[in-house]
Amino acid sequence: MxxxxxxxxxxxxxxxxxxxxxxxxxxxxxxxxxxxxxxxxxxxxxxxxxxxxxxxxxxxxxxxxxxxxxxxxxxxxxxxxxxxxxxxxxxxxxxxxxxxxxxxxxxxxxxxxxxxxxxxxxxxxxxxxxxxxxxxxxxxxxxxxxxxxxxxxxxxxxxxxxxxxxxxxxxxxxxxxxxxxxxxxxxxxxxxxxxxxxxxxxxxxxxxxxxxxxxxxxxxxxxxxxxxxxxxxxxxxxxxxxxxxxxxxxxxxxxxxxxxxxxxxxxxxxxxxxxxxVQWPDAARPRPVHYNCWEAVYFDHKLDVLAEFATRAAALGAERFVLDDGWFGKRDDDTSSLGDWAIDRRKWPEGLHPLIRHVHSLGMSFGLWFEPEMVNPDSDLYRAHPDWVLGPLDQTTGRNQMVLNLALPEVRESLFRQVSAVLAEYPIDYVKWDHNRLLPVVDAAQTRGAYDLFDRLRAAHPSVEIESCASGGGRIDSGILARTHRVWLSDSNDALERLRMQADAALFLPSAITGSHVGPRHCHTSGRVLPMAFRSWVAAQRHMGFEMDLRELTEDEALTLGRVTAWYKENRAWMMAGTILRLDSDDPAVTAEVQVAADGGRFVVFAGQAETSRQSLPRPLRLTGLEPDARYTVSLRNPEDAPRQSRGPNALKNGPLTLTGRMLMTKGILLPVAWPATMWVVEGLKL
CATH class of the missing domain: 2.70.98.60 (alpha-galactosidase from lactobacil brevis)
Incomplete structure (x- = not known):
């Protein structure tokens, strides 16, 4: 047979x-x-x-x-x-x-x-x-x-x-x-x-x-x-x-x-x-530009400061404000309160309503951070139910926390009631769902219990989008993505590291679900200081957001960030529905991709100069995914990012070119000389 x-x-x-x-x-x-x-x-x-x-x-x-x-x-x-x-x-x-x-x-x-x-x-x-x-x-x-x-x-x-x-x-x-x-x-x-x-x-x-x-x-x-x-x-x-x-x-x-x-x-x-x-709440809705406050304030929540950030973020083009860790229990650091999903009235005497009203007045939606699968030993939930912990009570903690045993129906019911109550009280359209602790034991029932909790919350609040975050990219698979709508690829907002990570993850993940944020000038995880243009363009390759103290921006940085954000919003509809194709770069210092629209009518090339090239001049960059006999107009979106050493007659610096797909895929394009931490952005339109 x-x-x-x-x-x-x-x-x-x-x-x-x-x-x-x-x-x-x-x-x-x-x-x-x-x-x-x-x-x-x-x-x-x-x-x-x-x-x-x-x-x-x-x-x-x-x-x-x-x-x-x-x-x-x-x-x-x-x-x-x-x-x-x-x-x-x-x-x-x-x-x-x-x-x-x-x-x-x-x-x-x-x-x-x-x-x-x-x-x-x-x-x-x-x-x-x-x-x-x-x-x-x-x-x-x-x-x-x-x-x-x-x-x-x-x-x-x-x-x-x-x-x-x-x-x-x-x-x-x-x-x-x-x-x-x-x-x-x-x-x-x-x-x-x-x-x-x-x-x-x-x-x-x-x-x-x-x-x-x-x-x-x-x-x-x-x-x-x-x-x-x-x-x-x-x-x-x-x-x-x-x-x-x-x-x-x-x-x-x-x-x-x-x-x-x-x-x-x-x-x-x-x-x-x-x-x-992915089961989208509204598949036609554009992927909104995020502002996440984590690397700006961490646990230090003050209404006036966060409201100012919301105002600045909206002016730069953000469309969703996400309040991260620190709003619940008595959460002043990562040692307490996981499991106690009630508003911290010390920080928020009127609850989250004043901040949400301000965010909405700016035309932005509101998102909130949770970590429902975890519990701190210093929490009311743990003191009442130490028997709800997965694994032995004398286990080594991770990030000062333990894991709740989601195989137990009573645990899932408690978490459902707590999280659902917050989502019912406040107009929240987005949840950043974190998972910062490795499990102390291997148990498939834990995963089935987590899926059940996600499914119940999705059924009760079908319009809420959920991001899967697990110490960054620790839980990215189709099982979790059947219940969520975005992944946090990494806790690193270092654009050089992100350039490589995003390119390799594109073998598996589309733009629409891959979160990428413009981080602080001084990166919190690597210590690098990178140009705003590079940070912005790397984030614009995927589902774009910002995550920094916006008060640090110079006037030039704010103009650059606003300009790239506007470009992302103009192009996201076709980019999020298109395909990311990695390019075979002949220069190992260059990480490049082309994103092609679903109808083939347009494309954008992102060519990131990660380090100094060994040769003096850029090697030709061959494209892919185009129609060989079609003619395309190609233009360099950001010639202003050329360094002073770029002093020759490179055509793309001065205007568009019209070339066939065959030429673009066999001979390729010549880009200007670039310093490390430069992203060239080349747009193409089929004639």
Whole structure:
């Protein structure tokens, strides 16, 4: 028996000879006329000395106890801990157009693999397991996929204020295992993997990619078996299911395939998150420019100062004012009051109404910070309910806080009532939801409880947008983005660091959900002092905001920030709906991208000079994503940022050029000489 699941550019073909089905092809779309029977025959391997007489199947869930030499796709036990080694047999296939359910059974067990083609070009895969009695699950992989025989693995590593570093690893016999056991997606190991073909670059070559949509950490296995076959598995962390049960399931594994390099992967992931995963309260609403007060005042809340910031922010073009940490309980620093979500009347004797009225009078909406999943030992909630804490009471705290056990219904109910009461009393259209503590234990029930709390609050307050922040970019995945609308990529507002982070994160994240703020002149996390033009343009690459004491701005800085903000607002409608394509820069000192409108009618190039180039003059910058035979007018938006050393007749400094897409993509454009921390912005219009 054979099946196939297809999207516009991707095919997954499967077959079975009686056992759990296996993937016989995953890659760029196959012709409709492909004979699946012949394809299955072509996938049969030979045997040689030192092997068993039958090659164990690399199925959707390779089975322990079936002589499979690699990592199994499930590890089960009876409720008392006795090892469970079922022998599954394929039972039936069910489904509708674009959706396939493959059901295998063993005595008392049903194993279901679900594959679904999405209109965004991705295919989602999920594993479900049910039992007629309580059993224990140590490991359950999402449907297992074969990996290609050439190329390399690209996955992601990071840290606080240093997220989204791409790590390239060659294949070799044995296992590359990556496990995030912090209880959240994690800066350390976000749940993404790209399988890049030989010679794959941003703009050319083949690539496959996976994204595991779970916010509670994950385990990834990339294994080359002794016989040479390769497999990739994703699932919850090992042992995350801590209780015996009768129903288990993985998160969705999102798969995509590209024949246009890494940018083909980026295009699919960006559109999938923006157009399928995120559930917008009002999809037509422009992405508003933020002002967040955190790096201006921290916990020191004074109505007159914050009102002044709101006035200044509105004058610069801000459209949303976000009051960050410090408004509740007795919160003067990070040692107390998490869990006590009531207004601090010492700071706010009339509540938040005076500030919100002022913000609204300026034409801005109002947002508020929460961290509902956490509790401080110095809080009324903890003193009343120490039994609500996840993990042992003598655990090491993180940022002076502990984690509330969201698997408990009474905990979720308390948090729902507290947060909902604030959202009901005040006209709040936005919540910055933080998560600053790693979990002391790995427990999938905690993530399910967090999802339930998000879902209840979303249902009760459907017009409120939510940002996912977790010590910056510590919880960024499709599971959390199904419940939120923006991510805080990093706590670093250093524009040089952000330039690189945003470029690498664009392989997975669209502009519309990626928050980026213009930080203070003297960066609070790196100590760097960077020009306002550079800080502003880096923020304008994504969902733009400001986060600083606005009283520090010189007149020239305010004019520059206001000018870039106005440009962002003029262009955000098409940018937020467009695609970010990374450019193959021949100068490693330059990080560049082109954002192309959905209809292809316009584009903007951002070329960031991160450091001094080795050569004297800029190398040509080749674009991508354009129509080869179309003609485009290209113009430099910010020639005023050229340094005094730029003294030659560079054409873009003096006016627009008209060139074909083929010329722009093969020869490229010549930009002026630039100092480090300069962002060139080149606009293009199709004629």
């Amino acid at each position: 054979h099946w196939r699941v297809d999207t516009q550019g991707q095919t997954i073909a499967l077959a079975t000879e009686g056992g759990i089905p296996e993937v016989i092809y995953w890659g760029p779309a196959l012709p409709e006329a492909e004979d699946l029977g012949q394809l299955a025959l072509a996938a049969r391997h030979d045997l040689t000395g030192g092997m068993l007489d039958i090659l164990p199947s690399l199925s959707l869930s390779p089975e322990p106890g079936r002589a499979f030499q690699g990592q199994p796709g499930h590890m089960l036990a009876e409720a008392d801990g006795t090892a469970l080694l079922p022998a599954f047999r394929f039972d039936r296939a069910e489904g509708t157009a674009g959706r396939l359910e493959l059901i295998s059974t063993a005595p008392g067990l049903v194993l279901t693999h679900v594959l679904q083609a999405r209109t965004t070009g991705t295919i989602t895969l999920q594993t479900r397991l049910s039992a007629d009695r309580p059993i224990r699950v140590q490991w359950l992989a999402a449907p297992v996929l074969p990996a290609p025989q050439s190329g390399e693995m690209i996955d992601v590593h990071g840290k606080w204020v240093g997220e989204f570093h791409l790590i390239r690893s060659p294949w070799a016999p044995g296992i590359r295992t990556r496990e995030a056991r912090t209880g959240r997606s994690g800066q350390e190991h976000p749940p993404y993997l790209i399988l890049a073909g030989e010679g794959c670059t941003n703009t050319r070559g083949e690539a496959l990619a996976l994204h595991y949509g779970w916010s509670g950490g994950h385990r990834m296995i990339a294994e080359e078996l002794p016989d040479g076959r390769r497999q990739v598995q994703f699932g919850h962390p090992l042992g995350a299911e801590t209780e015996a049960g009768t129903r288990f399931e993985t998160a969705e594994l999102i798969a995509c395939a590209s024949t246009t390099g890494l940018n083909g992967i980026a295009t699919l992931f960006q559109s999938d998150l923006r157009d399928r995963v």
